[in-house]
Amino acid sequence: MSELEHYTLTINGEERQVADAWIGESLLYVLRERLGLPGSKGACEQGECGSCTVYVDNAAVCSCLVMAATAVGTQIATVEGLNQDGTLTDVQQAFVSEGAVQCGFCTPGLVMAVHHLLDHNGTPNEQEIKEALSGNICRCTGYGRIFAAVDSVIAVRKRTAS
Amino acid sequence: MPVFIPSSLAEATHLLSNNPSAHLLTGGTDLMVEVNFNHRHPETVISLRKVPEFQQWNVDNITGLVHIGSSVPYAMMEHGELAQALPALAEAARTVGSPQIRAAGSLGGNLGTCSPAGDSLPVLSALDAVIHLQSETASRSVAFADFMVGPKKTSRLPNEIISGVTIPLINGWQGYAKVGVRNAMVISIASVCLAIHDGNVRVALGSVGPTIIRGSESEAWINSVGLENVDLSVAKEFGERVRAESRPINDHRSTAEYRRHAVGVLATRLLLRGIQK
Numbered sequence: 364m365s366e367l368e369h370y371t372l373t374i375n376g377e378e379r380q381v382a383d384a385w386i387g388e389s390l391l392y393v394l395r396e397r398l399g400l401p402g403s404k405g406a407c408e409q410g411e412c413g414s415c416t417v418y419v420d421n422a423a424v425c426s427c428l429v430m431a432a433t434a435v436g437t438q439i440a441t442v443e444g445l446n447q448d449g450t451l452t453d454v455q456q457a458f459v460s461e462g463a464v465q466c467g468f469c470t471p472g473l474v475m476a477v478h479h480l481l482d483h484n485g486t487p488n489e490q491e492i493k494e495a496l497s498g499n500i501c502r503c504t505g506y507g508r509i510f511a512a513v514d515s516v517i518a519v520r521k522r523t524a525s
Numbered sequence: 526m527p528v529f530i531p532s533s534l535a536e537a538t539h540l541l542s543n544n545p546s547a548h549l550l551t552g553g554t555d556l557m558v559e560v561n562f563n564h565r566h567p568e569t570v571i572s573l574r575k576v577p578e579f580q581q582w583n584v585d586n587i588t589g590l591v592h593i594g595s596s597v598p599y600a601m602m603e604h605g606e607l608a609q610a611l612p613a614l615a616e617a618a619r620t621v622g623s624p625q626i627r628a629a630g631s632l633g634g635n636l637g638t639c640s641p642a643g644d645s646l647p648v649l650s651a652l653d654a655v656i657h658l659q660s661e662t663a664s665r666s667v668a669f670a671d672f673m674v675g676p677k678k679t680s681r682l683p684n685e686i687i688s689g690v691t692i693p694l695i696n697g698w699q700g701y702a703k704v705g706v707r708n709a710m711v712i713s714i715a716s717v718c719l720a721i722h723d724g725n726v727r728v729a730l731g732s733v734g735p736t737i738i739r740g741s742e743s744e745a746w747i748n749s750v751g752l753e754n755v756d757l758s759v760a761k762e763f764g765e766r767v768r769a770e771s772r773p774i775n776d777h778r779s780t781a782e783y784r785r786h787a788v789g790v791l792a793t794r795l796l797l798r799g800i801q802k
Contacts, residue, residue: 368527386528386570387560408561410554410626411710422598422628428557429629432528433550433572476624497709498623 370435374398375444381431390429391415394441402442402471413499416472416479417441423479425498442471445478453516454478461512465503473499477513486517532575537686538661540571545683547571551579551596552629554622555638578688579633584610586694594689595633599645603627611692613699613718614648620703621645623710633687636672639679642732646673647718648701650729650737654692658685666691673736697721698799703731704787714779715787717767719795724752726796733771733788740770740792747796755800764793 369382372393379398389408394400394417403426404414410425417426418440426441445452451459454477464470473496480487480495487495492513501509529547531537541547547569550556559565573579579596584606591610593602599618601607608615621627621644635643636656648654649669656672658665658681667680674680681687699720705711716731726747728740743766750759768789773781 387566389557389561409558410622413623413625416625422600423625424552424629425554425625427561428552428554428626430528430550430553430557430560430570430572433530433553433570433574435530436575494709495624498625500710 370432372398372431372434372439373437374400374439375441375447376438384432386430386432388431389427390417390419390431390434390439391426393431394426400441400443404468404471406468411500412469412472413476414469414472416475416499418475418479423476442475445474452478453519454481454512457512457516457519458509461508461515463504463508463512465501469499469501469503473501473509477516480513481516481520485520487513527569529569529571530575531571531573532577534576534578534659534686534688535661537571537573537576538659538684541686542661542684544569544571549573549637549686551631551634551637552598552626554626554630555634573633573686581689582607584694589694591692591694592689593632593692595636595687596631599627599630600624610694611648611652611699613651613701613720614645614692616701617644617648617703617716617718620701620705620711620713626710632690636679636687636690637681639673639677641676641734641736642713642716643737644703644713644716644731646737647716647729647731649690649692650739651718651720651727652692652695652699653727654690656690657688658682659688660684660686664688669737670739676735695720695722697724700795700798702791702795704791712778715771715773715784715791717788717791717795719792719799721752721799724748726752726799728767728792728795730767730771730788730792733773733784735772738770738772740767743767743770743792752800755796757797760793760796763796764789764791767792 406412406414408427410428415426548567550572579594582593602618635645655666701718703713703716713732718729720727730738771788773784
C-alpha cells in the first residue's frame with residue numbers, strides 16, 4: 364500500500380517530483396501549476412473539451428479527469444514531449460500549413476488526438492477521423508481546416524512510406 | 526487525505542475494510558468532475574486501476590457467459606471480441622462521452638455511480654447481467670435489478686468493491702439506442718436496450734425513471750403477440766406501451782413529456798430493427 368502526499372510522476376520519460384500536493388489535484392493542474400508544463404490547456408475541467416488531452420500508458424485521456432496522485436507508476440506523455448528538440452511534428456506543421464489554428468487554445472489537445480489516431484490507424488476514413496476528434500472542441504475553425512490538416516498528414520506519410 | 530493504489534484484489538478489499546469511507550476510483554471521469562468543481566472533497570481514495578482481476582475480460586462460448594472486469598475501459602468494448610459477443614454493449618459504449626472518456630471510463634464506474642443516465646446500464650439490465658461484489662471476507666453476486674435500487678443508489682455494502690459483471694450470451698438480436706442533444710459528449714435524455722433471446726423480447730429503459738426500468742408489461746405483451754406477427758403497427762403499439770411504463774421527470778436536460786415520447790420512439794425503432802435481422 365502506498366500513502367501519497369509526495370509522489371513521483373513519469374512525464375515524457377522523465378521522473379518528476381510532486382511535493383505537498385492535495386490528492387484532489389487533477390493531472391492537468393499538476394502539469395501546469397506544479398511542473399511548469401502549460402502545453403495542456405484547461406477549459407471545461409469536466410472532460411468535455413479535450414484541450415487537456417495527454418497520454419497515460421498510451422491511452423489518450425483528459426488530464427483534468429485524472430487524479431494526479433493515482434497516475435503514479437504510469438507513463439505520461441504531454442504535448443511538450445512530442446518533439447523535445449523544439450521542432451514541429453508533421454501534425455503540428457500541417458496544422459500551421461493548413462491554417463487549422465485560430466485562437467490556438469484547442470490545438471495542443473487536437474494535436475495529441477490526431478497523433479494518437481494516426482499511431483493506431485494510419486489510413487482512417489472521414490468517419491473515423493471525425494469520431495476520433497469528437498472529444499476535442501474547437502470553437503473557431505469549424506473543423507474544416509483541422510480535417511484538411513489531418514488529410515495532408517495522411518497523404519504526406521503515405522508518400523514518404525512508398 | 527491519502528491515495529491508495531492496491532495491486533491485488535486482496536489488498537484492495539483489505540484497504541476498504543480499514544477505510545470504509547474511502548472513495549473507490551477507477552477511471553475518475555465521474556469523481557474528478559465533482560472534485561474540480563468543489564462539490565466533493567474525498568478524504569481517502571482507493572484507486573483500482575492496478576488490480577489485475579478488474580482488468581480481465583473473457584468471452585466463453587462453452588458456458589455462454591461473458592465476464593468483464595470492473596476496470597476494463599469502454600474502448601475495449603467498442604470493437605473486437607467483446608463487441609461481437611455483445612453488440613448492444615458495444616453500441617452503448619460508443620455513445621459514452623468521447624474517445625478520451627471511453628479510454629478511462631468502465632462498467633465498474635458506471636455501476637458505482639449508478640446514475641439513471643448511465644449509458645451501459647440499460648444493456649446490463651436487458652441482458653440480465655450479474656454484478657459481482659467482493660469484500661475482504663466474502664463475495665456475492667447480485668442481479669442488476671437488485672443492484673440498482675434508486676438514482677445513484679445501489680445495494681453495494683460499504684465494505685464491498687464491484688469486481689466485475691457476468692453477462693449471459695443470448696441467441697437473438699440485441700441493440701441500443703440513445704437520444705441526446707448531439708452525437709458526441711452527451712448525457713442521455715432517453716435510452717433503450719432491446720434484446721431477443723429464445724424468441725422473447727426484453728427491453729430496458731434509461732434516463733426515464735429513478736432506476737433503469739425493465740419494461741416487463743411491454744415485454745409480456747409483445748411476447749404474447751409473437752415476434753413473427755410484428756409489423757409497423759404492432760411496433761408502434763409496443764412503443765406506446767414502453768412509453769407508458771416510463772416514469773421520467775422534468776430536469777435541466779429535458780422535459781418528462783419529451784422523454785416519454787423519445788423512449789417510445791426508440792423502442793419501436795429497435796423492435797423493427799430486431800425483427801429485420
